[in-house]
Amino acid sequence: MKPRISTAACSDDSLVEEIGRFRYDIYVDQLGYPQSHADHARRVIVDPLDATAVNFYARAEGGEIVGVCRQNFCRDGMPDSYVALHRLQAPEHPQHTALTTRLMVREDYRLTRLPFALMRACYEACVQASIKYCHVDCYAPLVETFERLGFEFQFRGRHGDYGDVHCMRLDVDNGERLRSVRSPFYPVWRRLRGVG
Numbered sequence: 358m359k360p361r362i363s364t365a366a367c368s369d370d371s372l373v374e375e376i377g378r379f380r381y382d383i384y385v386d387q388l389g390y391p392q393s394h395a396d397h398a399r400r401v402i403v404d405p406l407d408a409t410a411v412n413f414y415a416r417a418e419g420g421e422i423v424g425v426c427r428q429n430f431c432r433d434g435m436p437d438s439y440v441a442l443h444r445l446q447a448p449e450h451p452q453h454t455a456l457t458t459r460l461m462v463r464e465d466y467r468l469t470r471l472p473f474a475l476m477r478a479c480y481e482a483c484v485q486a487s488i489k490y491c492h493v494d495c496y497a498p499l500v501e502t503f504e505r506l507g508f509e510f511q512f513r514g515r516h517g518d519y520g521d522v523h524c525m526r527l528d529v530d531n532g533e534r535l536r537s538v539r540s541p542f543y544p545v546w547r548r549l550r551g552v553g
Contacts (some may be wrong), residue, residue, distance in 0.1 A: 360418075360424065361416055362415045372414070373412065374401060374403070376414055377402050377407075379414075379422045380425065380459060380461065381401050382400075390518065391518060393517060393518055406439075406456075406458065407427070408434075411429075413426045413428065413479060415474070422463075423462065423463040423465075423466050424466060425459060425460070426476060426478070427459040428457055429455060429456045429458070430455050430486055431450055431452075431454040431455060432451045432452050435451060439456055442514045443494070443524050444511075453487060453490065454490050454491075455488040455490070456493070457479050457492070458494075460475060460476065472502075476506060477541055477542060477545060479491070480529070481549065483527075483529050484529060485549070490528060490529065491526070492524065492526050492527075493508060493525050493527075494525070500523050500525070504538065506540050507527050507531070507535045507538055509525060509526055509527070509528075510525050511524045511525060511526050530546070532546045532550065
């Protein structure tokens with residue numbers, strides 16, 4: 358059975374805590390990434406962006422979380438560090454910009470369609486919220502993956518926790534680009550825009 362993708366609003370404290378434990382397991386225990394917001398006593402990673410985020414998560418048949426991804430709309434508040442990292446500015450920012458972060462999938466699901474399904478859920482949320490540009494930052498090996506979704510490389514930046522990253526941007530309503538790269542977002546765009 359395919360994992361089912363659900364959403365956790367920022368008010369869902371118990372779900373955010375469970376997602377935070379999943380993040381800790383991946384980032385700290387498995388990958389050994391330094392995390393400024395890791396609570397090692399509780400073994401969770403919850404940071405200020407969670408206060409205004411929508412977290413998407415997927416559960417396996419047994420009920421355990423196997424993948425997560427977080428979506429923030431900048432108009433709801435965005436830390437200065439991310440504004441600077443992605444060089445966000447008017448006229449699009451903050452009303453029509455978004456940031457996708459914390460995409461991670463359990464190892465046995467990483468070569469499945471689950472990462473794309475989580476990102477597709479974030480994309481649909483962006484379209485419905487009238488977002489013009491969605492931003493991500495990633496390590497170099499993931500640039501091609503995000504390009505397959507329709508993101509375009511903007512510039513290199515320096516993330517406080519992850520060091521050198523590639524900053525990328527998706528023109529959310531650019532159906533022609535989504536079509537040309539055969540993005541899994543394209544069917545979503547067609548459906549939501551009523552394109553036959």
